[in-house]
Amino acid sequence: MKQVSKLSQPLPAPSLPAQGYDENALIRLLQTRTGIVVRDHQRELLQTVVTEACEKFDYPSADDYVAVLNDASASGPEFQYLIERITVGESYFFRDPEQIQFLKTQWLPSLIERRRNGGRRLRIWSAGCSRGQELYTMAMLLREALPDLAEWNVHLYGTDINPQVLQDANRGAYTEWSFRATPDRLRERFFTPRGRQWAIDTALRRITNFAPLNLIQDNYPSVLYDIHSFDLILCRNVFIYFDQDAIQQVLQKFNRSLAPDGVLMLGAAEVVEAPSTELELRRAGPVFYFQRRGVPSTGDGVLVRKTPVPRPRQATPAPAHERRAQPDAAAARSRPPAATAPTTATIDALMHNQQWCEAMQAIDAHISQHGSSAELLAQKANVKANHGHLDEALALCDQCIELDALEKRAYFFRGMILAERGEFAAAEGALRKAIYVDPKFLEAHYQLAALALRKGQMSHALKNLRNALELAEAADPDAIACGAPGMTFGRLVQILRQEITMYRPDDRGAVA
Ligand SMILES: C[S@@+](CC[C@H](N)C(=O)[O-])C[C@H]1O[C@@H](n2cnc3c(N)ncnc32)[C@H](O)[C@@H]1O
Structure with a gap:
């Protein structure tokens, strides 16, 4: 031709x-x-x-x-x-040696020691993870620090607003430029050359999960999306693009997404204050990080400056679609301490607003005056799980099921907690019961998919994601999905479609 x-x-x-x-x-x-x-x-x-x-x-x-x-x-x-x-989605492995040194020599050993006799569970979130180099760096550090990693329940999450970079993260293949700070020994241990790229070890790829999340618009902490009770949140070089309002808004959500002794770390040059949260800025040598007030420092960390006592929440007007869905929310926020027990509508509004501590107080006050109900116990289990108190949450689910064997959310939360503990078969059983009670229970279909992904069962995962997608597509796109503020069915449809594309076998298997 x-x-x-x-x-x-x-x-x-x-x-x-x-x-x-x-x-x-x-x-x-x-x-x-x-x-x-x-x-x-x-x-x-x-x-x-x-x-x-x-x-x-x-x-x-x-x-x-x-x-x-x-x-x-x-x-x-x-x-x-x-x-x-x-924005510049630029990232590389072992970025910022001083932070890495702190994580490797202080934070990680101290956490491992605490958890070795208490649950063997670690949860790390790289928020704004770009192509995954930050999360894989943590995976490598963990692999080095824990020869018995397979016996631990490790959750490594990477999220980003950009689905394109997440596809690359899932694929796990990188060019020379990503290794400019990586010790040769670690590159040789964890990567295999593939043409002009280097592919990450399949075992490390299996223990990481990447998913789309908009730090500004999406809802978290969320048991539904497994974004909660993290031991470490890394959000490095993301706040450089945000203004102060956005930073404070995200810091509040991070604060609620940390385990009680969890640590938040920003980029090395990003020293911000978090006045509207319980977070205190601490310093270990040249490294800054946030930890909850009153929690003993990690490693050698010392308090930098006491952040002011949190101000009462401002009643910011909610977007129209949220206002429709939470008629009692403003009232719940401005109400003085109740002499009579809060109503279930107030509790719903507090839950919807993710005011977990207030919701817990309101539930307890309601139960002490009116007695318990399956619905309240399920809500209490949700709050406990969001705070990382899994044993208490599980006991509440059991009480709830005893009271009402058809309370689908009790099975659902039970499934989530068991999955969190690595008891996958029992978790699957509980989620299936939730679907048996309500075949249109979208969250349960979604979590079955997440469970299958963790077990590497791609075709099961895709089947459950498609079930969830079908249910989401049938709903009003502007209605609030799964009771989660900021999450509409329209947005959920987009997320599910992206995930289905991301986990197509030909995409995920490209490097393995
Ligand atoms: C410079 S990269 C940082 C990558 C990595 N954290 C690091 O430090 O190497 C910034 C990332 O933040 C993401 N990002 C920007 N705005 C975001 C938002 N609202 N929600 C989630 N991710 C966002 C971008 O897509 C980009 O991948």
């Missing part, structure tokens, strides 16, 4: 800078959906990105592209392109 010379093809028309759209409105939109702030010096870059996006997605004008962004979710391709170009 005759080769067509590249030179004989018409040259592409030079891109003209995007014009005729409201730049400030676009900047506000990006900030609301993702927390990302476009600084003044990035405005020119923004123009270029909008111009290139119009070409890439074939929009006749910048106005058309921006109009689509307005209606699109932050995880749609148009938004992703913008996020990717404005």
Whole structure:
């Protein structure tokens, strides 16, 4: 066949800078959906990105592209392109040697010692994980520190707003550039050359989980998504893109997502305060980290500055769809300490608002005046599980089932807790019972999928994800999904579709 010379093809028309759209409105939109702030010096870059996006997605004008962004979710391709170009998803293994040294020589040994005789359970979350280098670094440190790793119940989670980088993380293949701080010995131990890339050890890939999560818009802590009671949250080089409001909002959610003695670590250069949380900034040599007030320091950490006592919560107006779903929420927030027991509507509102401590007090007050019910026991189990008190949560589930054998949430929470402990067969049994009671119990289908993924049963996982997707697609896209604030069925459909794409056997198996 005759080769067509590249030179004989018409040259592409030079891109003209995007014009005729409201730049400030676009900047506000990006900030609301993702927390990302476009600084003044990035405005020119923004123009270029909008111009290139119009070409890439074939929009006749910048106005058309921006109009689509307005209606699109932050995880749609148009938004992703913008996020990717404005932020630098750059990451590499063993980034920031001083932090790594602290984790390796102080935090990890101290945690392992505490947990060796108490549950052998470790939970680590890399929030804004990009292509997974940070989480895999933790996996390597764990593998080195724990020769008996297989006997531990280890949960390593990586989340990012960008599904594209998560696909790469799942694939686990990296170019030379990602290894610029990796000791040779560890590269040889944990990676195999594949063409021009290096593939991570399959065993390490199996103990990690990657999933999409928008730190600003999504709901966490969440038993449903297994984002709760972490021993360590790493959120490095993400806050550099956010403004103070967004940072404080995320810090509050991190605070609630930590185990009682958990640690939060930001990037080495990111020293922020967390006045509206229970978190205190501590320092171990050159390394800063956050830990709950009153908890003994990890390693040599000393208190940097006492953060002020948390201010009472501001009654911030909830988005319209949330307001519909939580009529009693504002009342619950502003109500003085109740002389009479709080109503179940107040408890629902506190739960919905994720005010766990207040919800627990309200449940106890209600039970002491009106007696127990299966529903209240299930709610109490949920709060306990979110705080990492798994034994108490499990006992509450059992009490609940004794009171009402058809309380599906008791089976559901039971399944989640057993899965957390690595008792997979019992967990599966409990989740199946929840589905037996209610075949349309979407969360239970989703958790069965998560369980199958942990066991490496991809086809089971996909089947359960598709069941969950079918149920989510049948629901009103604007309605609140699974009682989780900020999570609509429309958003859940997107998440489930992304996960199904991510776990397709040909994607996951590419490197193994
Ligand atoms: C510079 S990378 C940091 C990667 C890694 N944590 C590290 O320090 O090497 C920043 C990551 O934050 C992610 N990100 C930005 N905004 C986010 C949001 N609202 N929710 C979740 N992830 C976000 C980006 O997609 C990007 O992958």
